[in-house]
Amino acid sequence: MGYKIAFVSQKGGVSKSTLSRALGTTYAAAGWNVKIADLDINQSTSFTWLQRRLKNGVTPEVAVETFGTVASALKVADTYDLMIFDGAPHATKATAEVARLADLVVLPTALSVDDLEPTVRLANNLTSKEGVPVERIAIALSKVGKSKAQLQDARAYLSHTPYFVLDGQVPERDAFVLAQDKGLSIVETPFKGPKAQADELIQNIINRFETLVQSA
Ligand SMILES: Nc1ncnc2c1ncn2[C@@H]1O[C@H](COP(=O)(O)OP(=O)(O)O)[C@@H](O)[C@H]1O
Ligand SMILES: [Mg+2]
Incomplete structure:
Protein backbone atom coordinates (compact mmCIF):
# COMPACT_ATOMS: atom_id res chain seq x y z
CA MET A 1 0.00 0.00 0.00
CA GLY A 2 1.27 3.48 -0.84
CA TYR A 3 2.03 5.93 1.95
CA LYS A 4 0.06 9.15 2.23
CA ILE A 5 0.98 12.55 3.65
CA ALA A 6 -1.58 15.38 3.63
CA PHE A 7 -1.09 19.14 3.88
CA VAL A 8 -4.28 20.82 5.06
CA SER A 9 -5.37 24.11 6.59
CA GLN A 10 -8.34 26.16 7.67
CA LYS A 11 -7.07 29.27 5.90
CA GLY A 12 -5.72 29.71 2.39
CA GLY A 13 -2.21 30.82 1.49
CA VAL A 14 -0.42 29.16 4.39
CA SER A 15 2.11 27.12 2.31
CA LYS A 16 0.32 23.82 1.73
CA SER A 17 1.35 23.79 -1.93
CA THR A 18 4.83 25.15 -1.20
CA LEU A 19 5.58 22.40 1.34
CA SER A 20 3.91 19.67 -0.77
CA ARG A 21 6.26 20.47 -3.64
CA ALA A 22 9.32 20.62 -1.39
CA LEU A 23 8.50 17.25 0.16
CA GLY A 24 7.68 15.80 -3.26
CA THR A 25 10.94 16.89 -4.89
CA THR A 26 12.93 15.69 -1.85
CA TYR A 27 11.44 12.19 -2.04
CA ALA A 28 11.73 12.15 -5.85
CA ALA A 29 15.43 13.05 -5.54
CA ALA A 30 15.81 10.07 -3.19
CA GLY A 31 14.38 7.79 -5.88
CA TRP A 32 10.84 7.40 -4.58
CA ASN A 33 7.94 7.21 -7.00
CA VAL A 34 5.90 10.17 -5.70
CA LYS A 35 2.70 11.82 -6.78
CA ILE A 36 1.43 15.19 -5.61
CA ALA A 37 -2.38 15.10 -5.64
CA ASP A 38 -3.50 18.70 -6.12
CA LEU A 39 -6.95 19.04 -4.55
CA ASP A 40 -7.30 22.73 -5.46
CA ILE A 41 -9.55 22.16 -8.47
CA ASN A 42 -10.22 25.86 -9.09
CA GLN A 43 -6.63 27.03 -9.25
CA SER A 44 -4.54 23.85 -9.55
CA THR A 45 -1.45 25.86 -8.60
CA SER A 46 0.75 22.81 -8.14
CA PHE A 47 -0.23 21.56 -11.58
CA THR A 48 0.70 24.89 -13.19
CA TRP A 49 3.94 24.84 -11.14
CA LEU A 50 4.69 21.43 -12.72
CA GLN A 51 4.17 22.92 -16.16
CA ARG A 52 6.77 25.61 -15.39
CA ARG A 53 9.07 22.89 -14.04
CA LEU A 54 8.75 20.80 -17.21
CA LYS A 55 9.15 23.85 -19.48
CA ASN A 56 12.38 24.76 -17.70
CA GLY A 57 13.67 21.19 -17.78
CA VAL A 58 14.01 20.96 -13.98
CA THR A 59 14.89 17.52 -12.55
CA PRO A 60 14.05 15.29 -10.77
CA GLU A 61 10.72 14.69 -12.40
CA VAL A 62 7.82 14.68 -9.98
CA ALA A 63 4.29 13.74 -10.91
CA VAL A 64 1.47 16.17 -10.15
CA GLU A 65 -2.17 15.61 -10.94
CA THR A 66 -5.32 17.54 -10.07
CA PHE A 67 -8.08 15.40 -8.58
CA GLY A 68 -11.69 16.55 -8.19
CA THR A 69 -12.30 14.14 -5.34
CA VAL A 70 -10.20 12.31 -2.77
CA ALA A 71 -11.77 9.05 -3.96
CA SER A 72 -10.41 9.52 -7.48
CA ALA A 73 -6.91 10.14 -6.09
CA LEU A 74 -7.18 7.04 -3.92
CA LYS A 75 -7.86 4.87 -6.95
CA VAL A 76 -4.30 5.41 -8.15
CA ALA A 77 -2.57 5.97 -4.78
CA ASP A 78 -1.23 2.44 -4.53
CA THR A 79 0.69 2.78 -7.79
CA TYR A 80 2.99 5.26 -6.00
CA ASP A 81 5.38 4.82 -3.09
CA LEU A 82 4.01 8.04 -1.62
CA MET A 83 1.05 10.26 -2.44
CA ILE A 84 1.23 13.82 -1.13
CA PHE A 85 -2.15 15.51 -0.83
CA ASP A 86 -1.88 19.23 -1.50
CA GLY A 87 -5.07 20.27 0.24
CA ALA A 88 -7.97 22.39 -0.95
CA PRO A 89 -7.60 26.17 -0.40
CA HIS A 90 -9.34 25.96 2.98
CA ALA A 91 -10.91 23.27 5.10
CA THR A 92 -13.62 21.37 3.22
CA LYS A 93 -15.14 17.91 3.29
CA ALA A 94 -12.08 16.75 1.33
CA THR A 95 -9.87 18.03 4.17
CA ALA A 96 -11.49 15.69 6.67
CA GLU A 97 -11.37 12.84 4.16
CA VAL A 98 -7.64 13.12 3.46
CA ALA A 99 -6.85 13.68 7.12
CA ARG A 100 -8.57 10.42 8.05
CA LEU A 101 -6.62 8.34 5.56
CA ALA A 102 -3.17 9.97 5.74
CA ASP A 103 -0.24 8.49 7.65
CA LEU A 104 0.75 12.04 8.59
CA VAL A 105 -1.32 15.25 8.45
CA VAL A 106 0.72 18.45 8.27
CA LEU A 107 -0.93 21.76 9.16
CA PRO A 108 1.23 24.67 7.96
CA THR A 109 0.73 27.95 9.79
CA ALA A 110 2.21 31.42 10.03
CA LEU A 111 2.87 32.90 13.47
CA SER A 112 0.12 35.46 14.05
CA VAL A 113 -2.75 34.67 16.40
CA ASP A 114 -4.99 35.03 13.33
CA ASP A 115 -3.14 32.08 11.82
CA LEU A 116 -2.46 29.99 14.92
CA GLU A 117 -5.99 29.92 16.29
CA PRO A 118 -7.67 28.55 13.14
CA THR A 119 -4.85 26.01 12.85
CA VAL A 120 -5.46 24.66 16.34
CA ARG A 121 -9.22 24.77 15.80
CA LEU A 122 -8.86 22.64 12.66
CA ALA A 123 -6.60 20.17 14.50
CA ASN A 124 -9.19 19.96 17.29
CA ASN A 125 -11.96 19.29 14.75
CA LEU A 126 -9.97 16.64 12.94
CA THR A 127 -9.15 14.79 16.13
CA SER A 128 -12.39 15.15 18.09
CA LYS A 129 -14.95 15.07 15.25
CA GLU A 130 -13.22 13.15 12.47
CA GLY A 131 -11.36 10.60 14.55
CA VAL A 132 -7.86 11.49 13.36
CA PRO A 133 -5.36 10.27 16.00
CA VAL A 134 -3.72 13.21 17.79
CA GLU A 135 -0.20 11.94 17.11
CA ARG A 136 -0.77 11.95 13.37
CA ILE A 137 -1.11 15.73 13.32
CA ALA A 138 2.03 17.85 12.91
CA GLN A 152 8.99 32.03 20.70
CA ASP A 153 5.45 33.20 21.47
CA ALA A 154 4.01 31.02 18.72
CA ARG A 155 5.92 27.96 19.93
CA ALA A 156 4.86 28.66 23.51
CA TYR A 157 1.20 28.92 22.45
CA LEU A 158 1.39 25.67 20.50
CA SER A 159 3.15 23.84 23.34
CA HIS A 160 -0.13 24.08 25.29
CA THR A 161 -1.87 22.03 22.61
CA PRO A 162 -1.61 18.23 22.31
CA TYR A 163 -0.12 18.43 18.83
CA PHE A 164 3.37 17.64 17.56
CA VAL A 165 5.08 20.88 16.51
CA LEU A 166 7.86 20.33 14.00
CA ASP A 167 11.30 21.74 14.72
CA GLY A 168 12.59 24.16 12.13
CA GLN A 169 10.61 26.75 10.19
CA VAL A 170 10.48 28.25 6.73
CA PRO A 171 11.14 32.01 6.73
CA GLU A 172 9.28 34.33 4.38
CA ARG A 173 11.77 34.99 1.57
CA ASP A 174 11.75 36.31 -1.99
CA ALA A 175 14.16 33.48 -2.84
CA PHE A 176 11.35 30.99 -2.33
CA VAL A 177 8.91 32.95 -4.51
CA LEU A 178 11.56 33.16 -7.22
CA ALA A 179 12.28 29.45 -7.01
CA GLN A 180 8.64 28.44 -7.34
CA ASP A 181 8.12 30.90 -10.20
CA LYS A 182 10.74 28.88 -12.10
CA GLY A 183 9.24 25.50 -11.29
CA LEU A 184 11.73 24.75 -8.52
CA SER A 185 10.69 23.79 -5.01
CA ILE A 186 11.89 25.78 -2.00
CA VAL A 187 14.55 23.12 -1.24
CA GLU A 188 15.89 23.63 -4.77
CA THR A 189 16.60 27.36 -4.42
CA PRO A 190 20.26 28.18 -5.18
CA PHE A 191 20.36 30.48 -2.12
CA LYS A 192 22.13 28.51 0.60
CA GLY A 193 20.67 30.13 3.74
CA PRO A 194 17.01 29.80 2.73
CA LYS A 195 17.66 26.32 1.31
CA ALA A 196 19.16 25.11 4.61
CA GLN A 197 16.09 26.29 6.51
CA ALA A 198 13.65 24.71 4.05
CA ASP A 199 15.66 21.46 4.12
CA GLU A 200 15.56 21.35 7.90
CA LEU A 201 11.77 21.60 8.12
CA ILE A 202 11.26 19.08 5.31
CA GLN A 203 13.68 16.64 6.96
CA ASN A 204 11.75 16.97 10.21
CA ILE A 205 8.50 16.18 8.37
CA ILE A 206 10.21 13.06 6.97
CA ASN A 207 11.51 12.09 10.42
CA ARG A 208 8.04 12.43 11.94
CA PHE A 209 6.51 10.39 9.11
CA GLU A 210 9.10 7.63 9.59
CA THR A 211 8.47 7.55 13.35
CA LEU A 212 4.71 7.17 12.81
CA VAL A 213 5.08 4.52 10.12
CA GLN A 214 7.55 2.50 12.21
CA SER A 215 5.27 2.56 15.27
CA ALA A 216 2.17 1.61 13.24
N1 LIG B 1 8.28 30.91 2.90
C1 LIG B 1 7.72 31.68 1.97
N2 LIG B 1 8.30 32.85 1.61
C2 LIG B 1 7.72 33.63 0.67
N3 LIG B 1 6.58 33.35 0.04
C3 LIG B 1 5.96 32.20 0.36
C4 LIG B 1 6.49 31.30 1.33
N4 LIG B 1 5.65 30.24 1.43
C5 LIG B 1 4.65 30.47 0.57
N5 LIG B 1 4.82 31.65 -0.08
C6 LIG B 1 3.92 32.25 -1.07
O1 LIG B 1 2.65 32.42 -0.47
C7 LIG B 1 1.61 32.12 -1.38
C8 LIG B 1 0.74 31.01 -0.80
O2 LIG B 1 1.53 29.83 -0.67
P1 LIG B 1 0.93 28.41 -1.07
O3 LIG B 1 1.98 27.41 -0.84
O4 LIG B 1 0.35 28.49 -2.45
O5 LIG B 1 -0.22 28.27 0.02
P2 LIG B 1 -1.53 27.34 0.04
O6 LIG B 1 -1.29 26.19 -0.87
O7 LIG B 1 -1.67 26.94 1.47
O8 LIG B 1 -2.68 28.20 -0.39
C9 LIG B 1 2.28 31.74 -2.70
O9 LIG B 1 2.29 32.88 -3.53
C10 LIG B 1 3.68 31.35 -2.27
O10 LIG B 1 4.63 31.60 -3.29
MG1 LIG C 1 -2.40 25.56 -2.58
Missing part, protein backbone atom coordinates in the same frame (compact mmCIF):
# COMPACT_ATOMS: atom_id res chain seq x y z
CA ILE A 139 2.13 21.64 12.87
CA ALA A 140 4.68 23.28 10.56
CA LEU A 141 5.69 26.92 10.95
CA SER A 142 5.95 28.67 7.63
CA LYS A 143 6.16 32.20 6.17
CA VAL A 144 7.93 33.13 9.40
CA GLY A 145 9.02 36.76 9.88
CA LYS A 146 12.29 38.00 11.37
CA SER A 147 11.10 38.47 14.98
CA LYS A 148 12.56 35.91 17.40
CA ALA A 149 10.05 36.92 20.07
CA GLN A 150 7.14 36.22 17.76
CA LEU A 151 8.55 32.77 16.99
